[in-house]
Amino acid sequence: MGSVAEAIGRTPADPMKPGLPVVCWFEECRMDSVPLVGGKCASLGELINAGVRVPPGFALTTEGYRRFMAGAGIDREVQSLLAGLDAKDPGALEKASAQIRAVIEAQPFTLEMEDQIAERYRKLAVRCCMPALPVAVRSSATTEDLPGASFAGQQDTYLWIRGVDGVLSHMRRCMASLYTERAIAYRANRGFNDARVAISVGVQKMANSFTAGVMFTIHPANGDRSVIVIDSNFGFGESVVAGEVTPDHFVVNKITLDIIDRTISQKEVCYTVDPVTQTSRAMEVPFERQRVQSLIDDEITELAWMGKQIEKHYGRPMDIEWAVDKDLPAGGNIFILQARPETVWSARSRSAAAAAGGSAMDYILSGMLAGKKVR
Secondary structure (H helix, E strand, O other): OOHHHHHHHOOOOOOOOOOOOOEEEHHHOOHHHHHHHHHHHHHHHHHHHOOOOOOOEEEEOHHHHHHHHHHOOHHHHHHHHHOOOOOOOHHHHHHHHHHHHHHHHHOOOOHHHHHHHHHHHHHHHHHOOOOOOOEEEEEEEOOOOEOOEOOOOOOOEEEEEOOHHHHHHHHHHHHHHHHOHHHHHHHHHOOOOHHHOOEEEEEEEOOOEEEEEEEEOOOOOOOOOOEEEEEEEEEEOHHHHOOOOOOEEEEEEOOOOOEEEEEOOOOOEEEEEEOOOOEEEEEEOOHHHOOOOOOOHHHHHHHHHHHHHHHHHHOOOEEEEEEEEOOOOOOOOEEEEEEEEOOOOOOOOHHHHHHHHOOHHHHHHHHHHOOOOOO
């Protein structure tokens, strides 16, 4: 951990502390690194250190963000634009957001910061044995992915970004997304002080997904903790996360890892790489594949097992994003892209959740009584 652990000891919520790192590798981070690298990057580091298969990457820290914002006086300009802003006035929100985002996206990094980011990207490409390594550039705010605060999804993610210039440009766009109309209003309505909100940006090797999606270690519809629920579609997980497609839906018994329910949907759209432009874009799924199961049963079982381990490590139900990499052989091609605490049912009592969905043992006993084989 080294410098990152020391940095956390200096309470990086305070601005411009000397000696704080501007960039750091995911594996240098743990869950107590949230003030420095935000919820998303801290969780990725925690997963890597727990032995979970996660694509490697690095983070621009909140210290890097603060130095960027202070370097040209952007922070003062932002506070001026937000002062006295009525969060219930859509017109005022739209105008302030547009002005702030334009200022941030137009401001270049200092040469020192640009060199540090470029060097990490180069080392990541060497590590992955791929020049111009495709990466996902993900925002990681200090207030998102935390129990009791549903900030996840407030900021932006950009997929299949290649080259240093593209990475730098999309890092600025991620920082600017801290000031979307929705994010500004969300913080204002819940009493979060904008002056103390910061953002980190993760740069993560892109999984070339054959299939991707989300997994809950609790049933998101009824709070049943005895099952794991997996939603999947072909290509990148963006179509599932953004709700642009009705995904395949699998319910797995958490004890036996038995698939107890499956729904294969008609998946008309997926996100994948355009071979000409080398960018991620929505494409139509060929008609003959639209009703094909996007995950094989062995992959469902392995995913559910990984979900159990992640839930055990965190000690609470989790909301997980995952991908199956088509460039790697089976047995080592399922990756966890994000994991955050589930925030809806986790806050409710265990007894209420159990009553809603029954327990895993209830399922096993009912199967035995009905004469069904429990695998």
